[in-house]
Amino acid sequence: MPWSTGSACPGPRVSVAAVATLDVDDLVARLRAAESNTHVREEVERAIRSFTLPTSAERPEVDVLHADDELTVVHVVIPPGLPPTLPHDHRMWAVVGIFDGQEDNEFFRRPAGVLEPSGGRSLRSGETVAMGADTIHAIQNPSSASALRALHVYGGNLVGQARSMWTDPGTEEPYEFERAWADTFT
Numbered sequence: 001m002p003w004s005t006g007s008a009c010p011g012p013r014v015s016v017a018a019v020a021t022l023d024v025d026d027l028v029a030r031l032r033a034a035e036s037n038t039h040v041r042e043e044v045e046r047a048i049r050s051f052t053l054p055t056s057a058e059r060p061e062v063d064v065l066h067a068d069d070e071l072t073v074v075h076v077v078i079p080p081g082l083p084p085t086l087p088h089d090h091r092m093w094a095v096v097g098i099f100d101g102q103e104d105n106e107f108f109r110r111p112a113g114v115l116e117p118s119g120g121r122s123l124r125s126g127e128t129v130a131m132g133a134d135t136i137h138a139i140q141n142p143s144s145a146s147a148l149r150a151l152h153v154y155g156g157n158l159v160g161q162a163r164s165m166w167t168d169p170g171t172e173e174p175y176e177f178e179r180a181w182a183d184t185f186t
């Protein structure tokens with residue numbers, strides 16, 4: 001029925017659909033069945049675009065949702081206004097996807113044993129990036145107002161993986177979570 005002049009406008013009908021919580025077991029099953037890196041990335045995209053994970057988003061969180069010899073799934077929450085992690089490697093492939101907010105990735109290489117910046121990638125809600133096993137990066141939520149909520153998927157058991165972090169460009173040290181994230185978690 002067309003609107004007539006003077007009629008009371010009821011305003012738009014807004015239905016707020018509840019976003020379902022991510023089923024981690026289902027995601028892991030889908031990732032296990034993935035037949036290519038492209039398929040893995042598609043599953044991460046599906047997860048971040050279709051589902052959510054509960055969090056207060058008021059304090060930093062790095063929650064390991066799943067870890068076995070083939071896959072690690074982590075929910076990363078970084079509130080606004082915090083400094084970046086230390087540069088670090090993973091020594092396995094990784095796919096990062098963003099539920100909400102922004103994650104700035106700074107990448108590094110080390111042609112002569114010393115870290116050199118090699119570009120960056122800013123990811124926003126609904127976006128993903130794939131990283132190779134030799135990637136070295138640091139991440140930060142660059143926002144002063146919004147929390148970052150991200151899904152990080154790794155092609156192995158990241159929890160038990162010996163790997164490295166860099167406290168300055170020339171100093172490679174064994175990775176320690178508490179030190180790599182110390183400034184972010186302060």
Ligand SMILES: [Fe+2]
Pocket residue numbers: 088089090137
């Ligand atoms: Fe990382």
